[in-house]
Amino acid sequence: MQSSSFKTLLVLLLTTTMACLQSFTIAGGEVFEIYLNNKLIISQAVHKPFTLQSLQLDKANKNDQLVIYYHHCGHTGKDRTIVIKDDKGNTIKEWKFADASGSKKGMTIPVKDLLQLEKNYSGSNLNIVYYAQQLPKGRALSAIRFNGKSTTWRMQQELWPVGNASFIRK
Template identity: 40%
Template sequence: MQQIKSSHAFIKMFTLITLCFTVFGFTPKFGLDSYEISLNNKLVLKVAVNQPLSSRILQLAGAKQSDQLRINYTHCTTKTGGTSRSIELRGNKGNVLKKWAFADGTHSNETMTIAIKELLLLRKGNAHHDLSLHYASHELPKGETLAFLKY
């Protein structure tokens, strides 16, 4: 009788372990969205979206009009850039000053480029505003604050 109870317990334990491996072995791997911002080809900001907004400061004090801001946003679920991508420059109260639209991101084309010349022109017209960059896509319709601009 004791032998039968022991083998039933062993079978139940083995079944539970097998079930756990089966269920957890095929779940998708999720992570965090992340992005990198480069001035020309020099990395100036690398952020995972769980980092506080206070650490998302983009210094543009030494930027020249001929420079390019390059942004690579990677979604956790696709590991590529999104679809229907856009970046907005916003003022103090969240008002959109300029919106740039970009082609869908692929493994070979994830970079979104903004001319520093455009940012400097928009800053002149909004000298008393705190400016910030915001990203949105089909995968992230509510958007994400990328960085607060400091000149």
């Protein structure tokens, strides 16, 4: 009788311990980070409330490098693409990246490419969108801001789809 009671208590204790431990961990999840010249400027996780931030480029120069890392549940995506879109969803500029191998997991975009967009799109609302085999519909990562002009986003329904985002010009 004592042995059966001990086993039941042990199973109950292990089950409770496992349930408690799992409540503190998040399995997987998507995370992205944006660096400007090796300095982290934006970091977001999908499992947390998401705020789309503006990427301020008024103090950037043409030699700067923007590097974007996107992790799908701890793995780097396949067939990765970064696209600049206007507020109507039109693709303005596109960069395709090879599948990551070794330490080459970041997607590097020359800031001079982004600064050139200001000439033709200074009055437009632009955003950076990430696509991959794991995310074929894309995910808006950031709005682009030139010369201190503020571009902010207001989500209408869901948090992520680009099609449901609208802009407010301040």
